[in-house]
Amino acid sequence: MPARPSPATVDADWPAPYAEAPIDATVTVPGSKSLTNRYLVLAALAGDESLLRRPLRSRDTLLMAEALRRLGTDISDVGGDWLVRPGELRGPASVATGLAGTVMRFVPPVAALARGPVAFDGDEHARSRPMGPVLHALRSLGVEIEDAGTPCLPFTVHGTGSVAGGTVVMDASASSQFVSALLLAGARFDTGVTVVHEGKPLPSQPHVDMTVEALRDAGVVVDDGDANAWRVEPSEIHSLDVEVEPDLSNAAPFVAAALVVGGTVRVPSWPQFTTQAGDAIRDILDAMGAEVSLGRDGLTVRGSGAVEGVDIDLHDVGELTPVVAAVAALASSPSRLRGIAHLRGHETDRLAAISTELRRLGGDCDETEDGLVIHPRRLHGGLMHTYGDHRMAMAAAVLGLRVPGIVIQDVATTGKTLPDFTERWTALLGRA
Numbered sequence: 500m501p502a503r504p505s506p507a508t509v510d511a512d513w514p515a516p517y518a519e520a521p522i523d524a525t526v527t528v529p530g531s532k533s534l535t536n537r538y539l540v541l542a543a544l545a546g547d548e549s550l551l552r553r554p555l556r557s558r559d560t561l562l563m564a565e566a567l568r569r570l571g572t573d574i575s576d577v578g579g580d581w582l583v584r585p586g587e588l589r590g591p592a593s594v595a596t597g598l599a600g601t602v603m604r605f606v607p608p609v610a611a612l613a614r615g616p617v618a619f620d621g622d623e624h625a626r627s628r629p630m631g632p633v634l635h636a637l638r639s640l641g642v643e644i645e646d647a648g649t650p651c652l653p654f655t656v657h658g659t660g661s662v663a664g665g666t667v668v669m670d671a672s673a674s675s676q677f678v679s680a681l682l683l684a685g686a687r688f689d690t691g692v693t694v695v696h697e698g699k700p701l702p703s704q705p706h707v708d709m710t711v712e713a714l715r716d717a718g719v720v721v722d723d724g725d726a727n728a729w730r731v732e733p734s735e736i737h738s739l740d741v742e743v744e745p746d747l748s749n750a751a752p753f754v755a756a757a758l759v760v761g762g763t764v765r766v767p768s769w770p771q772f773t774t775q776a777g778d779a780i781r782d783i784l785d786a787m788g789a790e791v792s793l794g795r796d797g798l799t800v801r802g803s804g805a806v807e808g809v810d811i812d813l814h815d816v817g818e819l820t821p822v823v824a825a826v827a828a829l830a831s832s833p834s835r836l837r838g839i840a841h842l843r844g845h846e847t848d849r850l851a852a853i854s855t856e857l858r859r860l861g862g863d864c865d866e867t868e869d870g871l872v873i874h875p876r877r878l879h880g881g882l883m884h885t886y887g888d889h890r891m892a893m894a895a896a897v898l899g900l901r902v903p904g905i906v907i908q909d910v911a912t913t914g915k916t917l918p919d920f921t922e923r924w925t926a927l928l929g930r931a
Contacts, residue, residue: 512907514905514907516896517900517903524763524765526764526923529555531744535551536559539554542583543572544683545737545739546585548738550580550740551739552743553743559916563602570589570606590617593617594620595621598622603619604677605684608681612661629844634654642657664690669694670697673841674703675702675704678694678701683713703818706774709774711723719732755780756927758806758826768797781798783823786811787806787808787826788806820836824871825898827873829875839869852891885909891912895907
C-alpha cells in the first residue's frame with residue numbers, strides 16, 4: 500500500500516484547471532534536478548571553484564546545497580547561477596535529506612571523506628526508503644556507520660578524512676542511485692572504487708550514464724566497458740563551468756497536455772543529445788498518438804485529443820510512470836506499463852498510489868508484479884491524494900485537463916523539483 504495520505508487542508512488543496520479548448524503554448528522548463536545535484540557533489544569534491552549556470556532551485560537541490568554547506572563547502576548565488584568553493588570536509592554536522600533520494604544516497608560517501616560524525620535524517624517517509632546497499636558498501640570499504648539496526652534513515656557516518664577504496668559488490672536493483680553514490684565520490688578514495696552490480700536488472704540505467712558523463716566532464720577516468728561494472732580511478736576532480744540542461748522529466752506533464760487536450764506545446768532548448776531519462780517522453784507520446792518533432796529550436800508536440808493505449812517497458816524511465824499512467828487513463832484502449840517494480844521504493848509506493856487514486860476517480864487500474872494495467876473508464880472529479888510525491892501531483896494535473904472537478908491534495912509537494920508548478924500550469928492554459 501502507498502504511504503498514508505496526509506490530511507488535506509484548504510490551503511494545500513488546488514483545483515486542477517480544466518481545459519475548455521485546445522492549447523497553444525511555449526513552456527520554459529528550469530534546470531534538471533538530477534544534473535544539478537550531481538554537479539553540486541562533484542563541485543564540492545573538486546580542486547578549485549566551480550560555476551553551475553542555471554541550476555534548478557527546488558526543495559531537492561536546496562537540500563543538497565545545504566547538506567554540502569554543512570560539510571564545509573561554500574555555495575553562493577551569482578545572479579541565477581551557483582558559485583561553489585570546495586572547503587575542508589568536516590563534522591560534526593547534521594544533514595536533512597527531506598525525501599530526496601539523491602541527498603540521502605549521494606552525500607554519505609562524501610561524509611565518509613569528512614573528519615568527524617555526520618548525522619543523516621529526513622522526512623517521515625524517507626525513513627522507509629531503501630538505503631542498505633550504500634551503507635553496506637561504505638562499511639565494506641572500512642567506513643564506520645552507526646544506525647538503529649535497520650538499513651534506513653536515521654544514521655550517522657563517522658568520517659576519518661579518507662576512504663581506502665576498493666571493490667564493492669552490491670544489489671542496486673532497487674535504485675541506480677546506489678551505484679551513482681559510490682561513483683561520484685570514488686575519485687577521492689585512496690585507490691578509487693570499482694562497483695559491481697549483482698541482482699535483477701539495474702533500473703534507470705540512463706541515470707548511471709548521466710553520472711559517468713558528469714564525472715568525465717570533471718576529468719575523472721571511468722571505465723564502464725563491462726556490463727554491470729564501473730571503475731573510477733583515483734584522481735583530482737576538476738572544477739566545472741557548466742550550464743544545466745532543462746529538466747525533461749518535469750517537462751513531461753506539459754508536453755503530455757498537447758496530446759490529451761489537443762493543440763501544440765513547444766519546449767525551447769530541448770537538448771539534441773542527453774543522458775536524461777526524461778527524453779524518452781518523446782517516443783512514449785509518439786506511440787500514444789502525438790506528433791512529436793525535435794529541431795534546433797527545441798521540442799514541439801502536437802495532439803488532437805485522441806489518445807491511444809500502449810504496452811511499454813518503463814524500466815529505465817520509471818520517473819515518467821505517473822504522467823504516462825495519467826495519459827493512459829484517458830486513452831481509448833488499455834495500456835500495460837511494465838518493468839517498474841522498483842517504483843514501490845520511491846517517494847511513496849508509486850504503483851499502489853497510482854492504482855489507488857485512479858480507482859478513487861472511477862478508473863480501472865490493477866497492479867501487476869512489475870507494473871500496472873490500465874483499462875480506461877469514464878473518470879469523475881474528486882480529491883486526488885499525492886502522498887508527498889511531486890510526480891503524483893503532476894499526474895493529477897494532467898487528469899484534471901480532461902476530467903472536471905479534480906482537486907490536487909498538497910500540490911505544494913511539486914516544490915521538490917518545480918517550485919512554481921501551479922503558475923506554469925495555469926500559464927499553459929493561457930490563464931493568469
